[in-house]
Amino acid sequence: MYVKRNKVKTILFIVVLIGYYFCLPKKLFINSTSTVVTSSNDELLGAVIANDGQWRFPELDSVPDKFKHCILQFEDAYFYKHFGFNPISIAKALKENYKAKKVVRGGSTITQQVIRLSRKNQKRSYFEKLIELVLATRLEFRSSKEEILRLYASHAPYGGNVVGLEMAAWRYFGLHPYQLSWAESATLAVLPNAPSLIYPGKNQERLRIKRNTLLKKLFTEGIIDQETYELAIEETLPQKPYRLPTVASHFVQEVAKTKKGQRVKTSIDIHLQKQVNVLAKQHYGQMKQNEVYNLAVLVLDVESRKVLTYIGNSPTDTKHQKDVNNIISPRSTGSTLKPFLYAQMLQEGALLPTQLVVDVPTEIAGYSPKNYDLTFDGAVPANEALTRSLNIPAVRMLQSYGLEKFRGDIEAYRIKHINKSSNYYGLSLILGGAEASLWDLCKTFAGYAGIVNHYEELRHEYYKNEFIEPSFLYDDKVDFGAIHRDYETIDAGTAYLTLNTLTEVNRPLTDQAWKYYDSSQKIAWKTGTSFGNKDAWAIGTTSKYVVGVWVGNSDGEGRSDLTGVGSAAPLMFNVFDVLPKSDWFLEPFENLYEEEVCTKSGYLALPICPSEKRMISKNGRRAGSCPYHKEISVDISEKFRVNSNCESISNIKTKEWFVLPPLMAHYYQQKNADYRPLPNFRKDCLMSENNTMEFLFPTKYKSTVSLTKNTEGKLNSIVLKITHQNSEAKVYWYLDDTFVGMTEDYHEQEIQPNPGTYVIKAVDNYGNEKQRILEIKN
Incomplete structure (x- = not known):
């Protein structure tokens, strides 16, 4: 109302x-x-x-x-x-x-x-x-x-x-x-x-x-x-303002890009961060003596893929780009991609861990890779080529495996800055022709470690997404995707063999005797040094942690002494020393196979090969058999090779012999004193099998050489070189059909031609002939 x-x-x-x-x-x-x-x-x-x-x-x-x-x-x-x-x-x-x-x-x-x-x-x-x-x-x-x-x-x-x-x-x-x-x-x-x-x-x-x-x-x-x-x-009153903590300044700036204006609890372990900050500051103090002013350190937890430590740069100044975040900046990869090529070839069965790979002077479509020490091994086990980071074997392996195929393989690793075609990179892809960030390389190593760890946890199955982006959020749970019986990228056996190989990389001089100390832990690690000594990398993993270090100048200026093993690795090992010790990975026996492998060549053993049992990857059984062991016939004294044309059957003995092609053998025997060349045929026997020869210089069919002068101002000579499988062979040298000399034993011929283009011809006393075209310039 x-x-x-x-x-x-x-x-x-x-x-x-x-x-x-x-x-x-x-x-x-x-x-x-x-x-x-x-x-x-x-x-x-x-x-x-x-x-x-x-x-x-x-x-x-x-x-x-x-x-x-x-x-x-x-x-x-x-x-x-x-x-x-x-x-x-x-x-x-x-x-x-x-x-x-x-x-x-x-x-x-x-x-x-x-x-x-x-x-x-x-x-x-x-x-x-x-x-x-x-x-x-x-x-x-x-x-x-x-x-x-x-x-x-x-x-x-x-x-x-x-x-x-x-x-x-x-x-x-x-x-x-x-x-x-x-x-x-x-x-x-x-x-x-x-x-x-x-x-x-x-x-x-x-x-x-x-x-x-x-x-x-x-x-x-x-x-x-x-x-x-x-x-x-x-109590006294405050006398001056305090600065806010700057424990991880570059990390804070990175978080602010996506979490601006928020309070963000992260996965950073502050006690570890402070310890690594001290180590980084000490290392910076040493590096700046060589005018190297910048570095970066990243520590990941393998199990959770969380960021534990994040140092984007050294405590340098504005003049030396202190604000650059070197964890996310793309840099030349150097040799850091080599383990992934090794793994992919193991995965396919195109390679076995100790298989000999070629290390001789090489030119491929105008590209001539060089080893860091400018020497050649002739032939070297693949695992040793990886641990020594040899460039020539890596390039030849990439060519053999397929550049396009490898470029496709690393798509699965989600390395964001490797985003161009294989033709753009060429074979230099494996030697630093591409760029990647420390973030992505550490993520990839964590993926390999995760594959091995999860194989046992999942009862011999695989997560779909092992190469997932790490997380820095405390409450974030990384999603590895669905579980499958088949692997998505690399199987556990291959990942384990690759990581196990990387434990044999030679550590810095201060840590050479690590194997002899009970307190030492196995670490799978790889270094990288970019062309011009602009970037030094060291990335390692245990079953629990990944540690990545980059050292260099943010402006790209190189320094002659800047190398992965000398500049980045010491800091990486110092960081591992302050981390809790980790047990090594459990060997995935169910994903590995024991096979007889030739002790000399590393290939699957033939009946005539001295062999030993080794664990190989699942597809390793498809690898080739040893091509370097041969059965030869020798006389009773075993000093000469013979055949039925010059010796009775009753006086012929059969021997197994390890034989490399001439060019490989030439360099191999220089570093392997136990290498025994094939015995010569007895003079009364046919020798057609024993007349192979190869040029050592020039190695390319068409080559260009510039003449240099000595201290007296006179032009230096050019020395032609050939290797011959028959130690008793004679080689006759010709320059445009003009005879210039004969060599025995060591086949090196000195010439002093005028500038111009010449046909170099080498003919042995058995009628074999090799030739090269040589352009000589002032």
Whole structure:
């Protein structure tokens, strides 16, 4: 009945009620906030200033008890009793201000102050006070007292561009809010009332009086005891601002790219981060003596694929690009891709671990790779070629395996900067012709380690996505994808064999005897040095951790002494030393096969080969049989080869012999004293089988040589070289059909022609002929 009789009043009341309900914005504060990054145990790693230039941390989850007591006693002792405003305080404030003819006392509650802060401190007036009062009551309806306190602590001004309790605690005391003492909490409680008091060297006595008055009140109210009070008033005031922690500055900047304005709890182990920071600083001190100013270190947990340590650069200066994040910057890969080619060839059955690969002077379509030491082994076991990081075998292996195929294989590793076609890279892909980041290379090593670890955990099955991006978020759980019986990229046996091979890489001089110490752990690792000594890499893994190190100059300037083993590896091993020790991988027996392998050649053994049992990959059984062991016929003395044309069957003995092609044999026997060339045929026997010869110089069919001068200014000679399988052969040398000389034993012929193009011809006394075209320039 009342509603019907008072429709206008009712409607007006409803309108006012609706207006009151919606008068308060859903979100009081829409200010931009700083990006705050913490470690796995909530220690502050660093922060990035808000867009508006204020140091304003994201809102607190809770207010520390000490600060809560302080702010309530100083600002609003009846906070838990009023409903947004305190009529008694307002009345007292009006009375005292009227008497003083100016504002000497405020009557605002903490709730009202929250409203005033959210309204950007509008010009004070009685009308504005009325608005604040209405909004304060509405806030009390919507939020709990604890939420209101949290809003106040998060947005109160603390002088300069410092906003909120958390940032103030760091700026003025270098502590978390919950670590503050009673005196420090009291100091920060009185500051929002007069933030200008905090400036060092100014108003110190006024600030001290305010703080001590509050401490006295805490004591009087029985919140702190007398001893605590007496100790608190003796504490000094902050004299200078503290810098925020910079434990992982480049990491913080990287997090801010995707988590701007948020509080981010990460997987960084702060204690490990600090240890590695010290190691990196010490290493930087050594490297800068050689004018190498930058480095990067990344540590990953293999099981969780979480980032444990992240050092994007050395503690250098702006002149030397201190702000460059070298963990994500693409750099020439050097030799770091070689293990992946080795693995892919094992995987296909195109290679066995100890199989001999060719290491001789090589030119492929105009490309002539060189080993780092500029020597040749002739033939070298594949695993040794990998551990010694030989370039020529790697290039020849890539050519044999297929450049296009390998380029397709590494797509699965998701190395983002290797994004061009195989034709763009060419065979130099395996020697640093491509670029990758430390992040992606560490991710790939973690993938190999994960394949082996998960093989047993999954009862001989595989995750689909082992080469997943690592995560830096504490609560993030990496998804390895579905489980399959078949492998996606590399099987466990191949991954294990590859990692096991990499444990044999020669360690730096300071760590050469690691095998003889019980405390040492096996580490699968690989170095890389880019062309021009611009980048030095060392990346290693155990079953638990991956450690990656890059050393160089961020501007790309090279240094002659900058190498992976000398510049990056020592720091990598120092980092492993501060990590918990890891057991080696469990051998995936079910994915490996034991086969008879030739001890000399590393191929699957023939019946005539001396052999031993070795574990090989699943597809290794498809590999070729030994091509280098032959059965030969010798006389009874075993000094000469014979045949049925010159010796009776009863006087012929059969012997097994290890025989390499002439060019391979020439270099192989220089480093393998036990290599025995084939015996010569006896003179009365046919020798057609024994007349193979190869050029050592020039090796290419068409070559160009520039003449050089000696110290006397005369042109040096050119020395032609050939290797012959028959030690008794004679070689006759011709220059454009002009005879220039005959050689025996060591076939090296000196010539001194004028500039021009010549046909070089070598003919042995059995009628065999080899020739080359040689262009000679001044």
